[in-house]
Amino acid sequence: MTKSTKVIVIAAAITMLSSFPLYSASIEEFQTKEYYGSGGLELINAAEAYAKGYTGKGITIGITDQPVNLEHESFSSKTGSKYIGSFELNGIDWKTNSHGSHVGGIAAGSKNDKYMHGVAFDADIISTYFMTDDYDFSKYNSYSEIKCINNSWGPAISVDDYFVPEDVEDGIISEKVIDKLVTQLRNDGGYDLFPPIFEAVSKDKLLIFANANQGQHETDLLEFMNWLNGKSVNNLISVTATLNSYGDKKHLERNSDGSITGDYLVAPFTNLAKYYEDSIISAPGWNILSSDSMEKEGYVCLSGTSMATPFVTGGAALVQQAFPYMNSKQIGDVLLSTANSNIKTENSFCVTCYSFLVGYNDDLTPKYDYSIKIFYFDGKIDRSDAQIKNDILSFLSDIQNEGNTGKKVKAFLMLVKL
Numbered sequence: 001m002t003k004s005t006k007v008i009v010i011a012a013a014i015t016m017l018s019s020f021p022l023y024s025a026s027i028e029e030f031q032t033k034e035y036y037g038s039g040g041l042e043l044i045n046a047a048e049a050y051a052k053g054y055t056g057k058g059i060t061i062g063i064t065d066q067p068v069n070l071e072h073e074s075f076s077s078k079t080g081s082k083y084i085g086s087f088e089l090n091g092i093d094w095k096t097n098s099h100g101s102h103v104g105g106i107a108a109g110s111k112n113d114k115y116m117h118g119v120a121f122d123a124d125i126i127s128t129y130f131m132t133d134d135y136d137f138s139k140y141n142s143y144s145e146i147k148c149i150n151n152s153w154g155p156a157i158s159v160d161d162y163f164v165p166e167d168v169e170d171g172i173i174s175e176k177v178i179d180k181l182v183t184q185l186r187n188d189g190g191y192d193l194f195p196p197i198f199e200a201v202s203k204d205k206l207l208i209f210a211n212a213n214q215g216q217h218e219t220d221l222l223e224f225m226n227w228l229n230g231k232s233v234n235n236l237i238s239v240t241a242t243l244n245s246y247g248d249k250k251h252l253e254r255n256s257d258g259s260i261t262g263d264y265l266v267a268p269f270t271n272l273a274k275y276y277e278d279s280i281i282s283a284p285g286w287n288i289l290s291s292d293s294m295e296k297e298g299y300v301c302l303s304g305t306s307m308a309t310p311f312v313t314g315g316a317a318l319v320q321q322a323f324p325y326m327n328s329k330q331i332g333d334v335l336l337s338t339a340n341s342n343i344k345t346e347n348s349f350c351v352t353c354y355s356f357l358v359g360y361n362d363d364l365t366p367k368y369d370y371s372i373k374i375f376y377f378d379g380k381i382d383r384s385d386a387q388i389k390n391d392i393l394s395f396l397s398d399i400q401n402e403g404n405t406g407k408k409v410k411a412f413l414m415l416v417k418l
Contacts, residue, residue: 027051037116038106040284040311043244043254045340046119049318056120059317061108062140062149062205063310065100067092068127069293072101074109074117076296080124084139087129094293100127102302103152105291107310108317115299116289119314120321137200137207147320147328148206150313152306155193156212157221159275193222201235206328208313210305211238211271211280215352215371218274235329237336238276241267241285241308246402251286252343259342264395268353268409270305272375279332281339283311287403303405348378351395353412370415392416 030047041047049055060080067089070081083089094101104125109118126146128139130153140146185191200207212220219238243251243264252262266272266282273280285308292298312335319334320326326334353372361367374392376383396413400406 025051025053034111034113034115034117038118038284038289039246039286040106040244040288041117041119043242043252043260043284044119044311044315045254045258046315046318054318054321055111056108056123056314056317056321058122059120059321060124060126060143060146061120061313061317062143062146063100063104063107063125063127064130064137064149064151065103065127065153066097067100067129068104068125069094069101069291069296070125070127072105072291072293072296072298073112073114074101074105074291075125077110077112078108078124081126083127083129085128085136098293098300099152099306100129101293102288102290102300103150103306103310105299106288106307107150107314109291114297118290119311120317123314123317137196137203137205140200140205141203144204147204147331148208148313148316149200150310151207151209152304152309154209154212154220154222156214158214158216159218159221160216161221197222197236201328204328205235206316206332207236208309208316209236209238210309211240211273213241213269213304213306213354214271214356215269215354215373217272217352217373217375219276219280220271235332236279237312237332238273238280239285239305239309239312240272240280240282241270241303241305242282243267243399244284244286244288246287249398249402252345258340259344260340261344261346263346263398264350265343265345266350266352267303268351268395268399268412269303269405270308270352272350272352279336281312281335283308285311287405301403303403347391347395349374349376349391349395351375351392353396353409355408355411370412372412372416389416 027047030050035041067083068075075081105118107118108120108123108125109116111117111121140149197207209222243266245251245253250262251264252260254260267286285303285305287301287303288307289299289301292300316331316335319331351374355368355370357366358369359367372392374388393416396409400409400413
């Protein structure tokens with residue numbers, strides 16, 4: 001892993017809080033079975049913050065998603081948590097509205113001696129249903145205490161669908177090109193998302209977005225909000241997914257010296273950081289255990305940048321607790337400037353893969369196409385096609401039987417072998 005890639009993990013973002021202790025407890029007393037349950041807390045070094053008294057107590061997090069099932073045991077004891085917005089909970093189908101509960105559990109699920117707990121386990125949640133409110137963040141404006149809003153969703157629009165390489169020089173996009181993008185988005189009807197986001201940023205909200213799961217090297221279009229708003233600030237952070245350890249595979253682990261080592265860097269579905277490197281954090285997103293909305297005592301394992309994002313939002317809540325005087329931009333600055341870039345992997349490449357719907361067969365079953373990409377970060381450019389194929393096969397073989405992502409990986413493995 002080279003620093004020039006600017007893909008970072010949040011492991012050190014809450015470590016700095018040790019300089020401002022509320023009280024001192026042992027780190028080990030927090031490293032319980034429940035702590036390790038989600039699969040991501042140890043990688044982000046959460047126990048060190050807990051040992052200093054930072055648990056999210058007194059903080060409220062916004063979750064813009066499908067509704068969080070606040071009757072689940074992960075949230076039922078949170079007396080300050082509630083729903084806002086115009087949606088009807090009576091008779092809600094929690095099977096088709098399961099996403100928000102899983103996300104909420106990662107960010108702030110209670111520490112109650114069950115299967116897992118969230119990053120900011122003492123924080124409250126205010127849940128909105130973004131699909132019914134046209135992405136309206138204004139409902140949070142009357143809650144000045146809410147500075148951090150989790151957004152595990154996005155349009156999944158590639159920036160390169162709008163930009164071509166000659167538009168970008170040395171990583172800088174000119175005002176002329178931005179004007180061109182705005183015009184094109186207005187014509188396409190894709191600009192509607194932007195004004196609510198601009199308003200939320202102006203109201204001192206830190207918006208933390210999932211960077212989508214298309215396996216692309218460029219960011220999702222939403223990550224250009226700050227540029228389109230005529231400023232470059234850290235009120236909007238994007239999150240990619242690391243290939244954190246799962247089962248017997250120790251993909252990435254944090255060492256006693258604070259460094260992170262492992263075999264591979266990122267999860268195969270994640271979009272990467274091209275164009276937006278300085279405002280992106282990578283966090284655990286591979287087979288993460290969290291709340292199952294369908295059962296009040298149930299838990300389920302899911303993968304995605306959607307799962308990585310609440311790890312960052314939970315971390316932001318801990319920073320807010322430690323520094324209550326900070327505005328949202330300053331919280332974002334802390335996250336981005338203290339995240340851990342001391343990462344080394346045994347393999348100097350990452351592989352991304354994605355299946356996308358291209359139509360339907362005669363029997364109306366869906367028809368998919370596949371995209372597999374490999375990115376090397378050791379500077380060598382003289383690899384043979386055989387070596388490239390071997391590296392892809394090696395990666396896919398290593399992860400093919402891991403959790404809920406195994407079937408998709410097996411499909412890609414067969415494709416490469418063919």
